[in-house]
Amino acid sequence: MTEAEAPQRSPGTSPGRARRLAFHKRQRRRSLTIGAISTIVVFGTLALVVLNSPGWPAVQESFFSWEHFKASFPDILSGFRRNVRIFLIAEVLILIVALVVAVIRSSRSPVLTPLRLAATAYVDLIRGIPTIILLFLLGFGVPALGLQGVPNSQEFWAITTLVISYSAYVAEVYRAGIESVHESQTAAARSLGLSSAQSMRWVVLPQAVRRVIPPLLNDFVALQKDSALLALLGVQEAFRRAQIYVFGTFNFTAYLAAALLFLILTVPLARYTDYLIRRQRERVGGSPL
Amino acid sequence: MIDRLLEVRGIWKEFGPLTVLADVSLDLGTHEVMAIVGPSGSGKSTLLRCINLLEPIDDGEILLDGVDIADPEFDADSVRRRIGIVFQAFNLFPHLSVLDNITLAPRKVLKMPEEEARVAADRLLARFDLADKRHEYPDRLSGGQQQRAAIIRALAMSPDLILLDEPTSALDPELVGEVLEVIETLAQDGMTMIVVSHELTFARAVADRVLFMDEGRVVEQGTPDQVLTAPTTERARRFLRLMTDSA
Amino acid sequence: MKRYVVLIAALGLVLSACATESGGEAGASCEKEDLTLVQEGTLTIGTDEPSFPPWFDFEGGPSTGTGFESAVAYAVAGELGFTEDEVAWVVVPFTNSFAPGEKDFDFDINQISITDERDQAVDFSDGYYDVNQALLGFTDSDIAGATTIDELKAYRLGAQVGTTSLDFITDAIQPDTEPLVYDTNADAKAAFDAGQLDGLVLDLPTAFFVSAVEIEGSTVIAQFPAAGEPEQFGMLFEEGNPLRDCVNEALANIDVDALQQEWLSEVVDAPVIETG
Numbered sequence: 096m097t098e099a100e101a102p103q104r105s106p107g108t109s110p111g112r113a114r115r116l117a118f119h120k121r122q123r124r125r126s127l128t129i130g131a132i133s134t135i136v137v138f139g140t141l142a143l144v145v146l147n148s149p150g151w152p153a154v155q156e157s158f159f160s161w162e163h164f165k166a167s168f169p170d171i172l173s174g175f176r177r178n179v180r181i182f183l184i185a186e187v188l189i190l191i192v193a194l195v196v197a198v199i200r201s202s203r204s205p206v207l208t209p210l211r212l213a214a215t216a217y218v219d220l221i222r223g224i225p226t227i228i229l230l231f232l233l234g235f236g237v238p239a240l241g242l243q244g245v246p247n248s249q250e251f252w253a254i255t256t257l258v259i260s261y262s263a264y265v266a267e268v269y270r271a272g273i274e275s276v277h278e279s280q281t282a283a284a285r286s287l288g289l290s291s292a293q294s295m296r297w298v299v300l301p302q303a304v305r306r307v308i309p310p311l312l313n314d315f316v317a318l319q320k321d322s323a324l325l326a327l328l329g330v331q332e333a334f335r336r337a338q339i340y341v342f343g344t345f346n347f348t349a350y351l352a353a354a355l356l357f358l359i360l361t362v363p364l365a366r367y368t369d370y371l372i373r374r375q376r377e378r379v380g381g382s383p384l
Numbered sequence: 385m386i387d388r389l390l391e392v393r394g395i396w397k398e399f400g401p402l403t404v405l406a407d408v409s410l411d412l413g414t415h416e417v418m419a420i421v422g423p424s425g426s427g428k429s430t431l432l433r434c435i436n437l438l439e440p441i442d443d444g445e446i447l448l449d450g451v452d453i454a455d456p457e458f459d460a461d462s463v464r465r466r467i468g469i470v471f472q473a474f475n476l477f478p479h480l481s482v483l484d485n486i487t488l489a490p491r492k493v494l495k496m497p498e499e500e501a502r503v504a505a506d507r508l509l510a511r512f513d514l515a516d517k518r519h520e521y522p523d524r525l526s527g528g529q530q531q532r533a534a535i536i537r538a539l540a541m542s543p544d545l546i547l548l549d550e551p552t553s554a555l556d557p558e559l560v561g562e563v564l565e566v567i568e569t570l571a572q573d574g575m576t577m578i579v580v581s582h583e584l585t586f587a588r589a590v591a592d593r594v595l596f597m598d599e600g601r602v603v604e605q606g607t608p609d610q611v612l613t614a615p616t617t618e619r620a621r622r623f624l625r626l627m628t629d630s631a
Numbered sequence: 632m633k634r635y636v637v638l639i640a641a642l643g644l645v646l647s648a649c650a651t652e653s654g655g656e657a658g659a660s661c662e663k664e665d666l667t668l669v670q671e672g673t674l675t676i677g678t679d680e681p682s683f684p685p686w687f688d689f690e691g692g693p694s695t696g697t698g699f700e701s702a703v704a705y706a707v708a709g710e711l712g713f714t715e716d717e718v719a720w721v722v723v724p725f726t727n728s729f730a731p732g733e734k735d736f737d738f739d740i741n742q743i744s745i746t747d748e749r750d751q752a753v754d755f756s757d758g759y760y761d762v763n764q765a766l767l768g769f770t771d772s773d774i775a776g777a778t779t780i781d782e783l784k785a786y787r788l789g790a791q792v793g794t795t796s797l798d799f800i801t802d803a804i805q806p807d808t809e810p811l812v813y814d815t816n817a818d819a820k821a822a823f824d825a826g827q828l829d830g831l832v833l834d835l836p837t838a839f840f841v842s843a844v845e846i847e848g849s850t851v852i853a854q855f856p857a858a859g860e861p862e863q864f865g866m867l868f869e870e871g872n873p874l875r876d877c878v879n880e881a882l883a884n885i886d887v888d889a890l891q892q893e894w895l896s897e898v899v900d901a902p903v904i905e906t907g
Contacts, residue, residue: 288465329811
């Protein structure tokens with residue numbers, strides 16, 4: 096009997112293939128096991144060393160006291176709502192203001208020259224000033240002038256400070272994104288008859304923004320933490336609430352409780368950013384390494 | 385008498401100390417197909433970009449239907465919709481689907497309603513055998529498919545003239561054919577075109593006239609037979625020898 | 632056997648020698664040479680920067696001897712045997728002073744009220760000043776007309792974090808809106824000046840100084856005597872520091888009242904609001 100085999104469409108079932116599959120399976124299991132064991136050993140040893148060190152009970156009582164955590168948490172959580180409110184509002188405004196600044200800086204139209212100069216000056220100036228100085232200038236200084244119609248709410252000035260401060264950085268992020276879009280895209284858009292503004296709006300910006308989502312998310316994480324600056328204007332947000340508790344008891348667990356609240360927001364966001372970066376790399380055609 | 389759709393008169397282009405185009409002239413009538421050949425660095429691509437007003441010229445005139453479009457006071461945007469261009473690197477918009485790539489300019493520039501633009505795009509896609517890719521993103525298409533999509537994108541604006549800048553040079557050899565087929569079809573349909581290409585056989589088959597450029601100048605002009613089979617200048621001869629040797 | 636006896640005896644001697652040196656209960660010497668100091672031969676005193684009248688001199692700092700607390704500090708130093716040159720000052724932010732842990736000063740004098748909570752983390756000298764809380768407000772404002780604790784509830788009040796002033800607001804006044812809380816008194820004053828607060832709670836002498844010198848149009852609207860035991864300022868020591876007893880001895884020998892007369896006599900006429 097002759098074997099008239101059709102050309103094989105998929106890897107067959109030769110003994111070589113079976114051996115290969117088995118090898119890979121063994122390798123994978125080995126990697127997982129080694130990984131698990133080494134993680135347990137390293138962290139386990141670390142935990143043992145720390146938990147058995149002579150200073151640990153004092154540290155645990157001072158920083159990780161469950162009693163104090165329970166006692167301080169409700170107040171800190173309710174204060175945290177204020178942090179969330181201001182960073183959400185600020186972020187939306189920042190994304191918009193920064194985009195406008197970036198587009199102005201990237202334009203070449205002579206009509207926009209004064210705006211372009213102003214935008215450059217703004218970015219340079221604000222990136223050089225510590226946010227806390229800005230906050231005091233705006234939060235205490237401006238209201239002290241007693242000008243008509245100027246708001247005097249702490250939240251207003253905290254949000255304004257954060258927007259002014261962060262927009263300068265985020266504008267540069269956007270600009271880097273815009274510059275990174277190859278000029279052949281603009282060439283293609285213009286040669287189809289799209290105007291300069293239309294090219295920016297429909298071709299360049301959509302690509303630019305997608306590219307810079309990871310650094311934008313990064314800045315958002317930083318913003319979330321900077322919401323604690325609200326405390327400097329007297330508002331009892333999460334950090335200040337924790338601080339009041341700490342001063343009353345000299346136990347520092349409350350600070351950790353406040354930190355935990357921030358972490359609950361920032362860590363998932365950071366992981367999501369990593370995921371986006373990975374997906375972007377795949378999309379551009381590389382292997383999902 | 386064929387109407388001269390495009391007349392390029394004595395244009396010069398310099399990039400700093402380098403003269404890229406020196407006293408280049410050509411003319412093109414409606415429905416004519418012109419091929420431009422020559423060694424790299426001869427200014428062929430720059431010539432196309434100047435005609436399309438992507439690059440400003442330093443001297444000379446470019447007349448479209450008798451109007452000097454290279455005049456700095458002329459509104460370039462209004463002209464660009466009449467002259468389509470296809471790039472060597474395709475330059476599709478990666479964030480848009482094939483369909484959106486094609487309908488973007490008709491909708492925004494020609495103010496075509498969305499439905500109408502889509503119907504027109506679908507017709508072209510079907511014609512050039514890309515209908516099943518309409519919702520795909522460019523990164524999922526092969527090079528040949530991308531270039532065909534790019535040609536359709538240019539066509540969707542119903543241009544008077546299409547410039548093709550080495551449309552197949554970036555393609556794997558087995559994909560070149562499908563793109564050349566599309567260009568041939570366009571020629572048969574009567575599209576006025578200027579094609580810069582290394583594909584000499586194709587040029588001979590499709591072009592009405594051939595230009596040979598070298599070092600920024602038009603060295604030879606004539607029918608394909610004249611320029612490609614029996615060139616009169618030594619430079620052209622040398623070039624053709626090189627091209628056929630490496631073929 | 633004999634060797635062990637000798638060893639134990641030696642150990643016993645050493646231990647008893649240690650016993651008599653440590654713990655300041657009975658017979659600890661307050662001679663200058665025997666004092667436990669952060670720095671040999673120098674009395675290191677901590678206070679905040681900037682330091683304000685009437686407690687210290689603003690321009691010249693704590694070492695000028697100008698101001699009530701500066702005067703008390705130098706008087707105590709003198710009693711302990713230190714000349715003016717042998718006194719050194721270090722900057723200690725108010726909110727750091729009563730946190731537990733090792734201190735880089737011998738004592739801190741900075742309008743720090745003695746409280747039970749703080750006493751668990753640090754040690755205090757005897758009180759050298761009975762302090763009343765006071766309310767600072769603008770003369771032409773609604774709050775200036777308040778005469779009872781209840782009337783104050785409706786206003787936006789503020790104080791520095793960790794202070795008995797803040798405790799006073801939270802415990803005694805219990806305002807309807809949450810008080811604003813600041814890292815430093817300077818920030819609190821800035822907020823008050825910017826019209827973000829109706830009333831600022833400070834100790835009486837400080838409130839008086841602010842109204843007289845620092846913020847125009849402000850006045851001490853009321854003072855609040857303590858409901859039970861008077862609130863007192865004390866000098867602050869690292870927990871267990873034997874120097875504390877020596878300082879108490881020195882305090883007892885100083886005419887603190889005279890110093891009060893000299894530096895704090897201007898502070899008088901704010902209306903009294905009882906909290907009890």
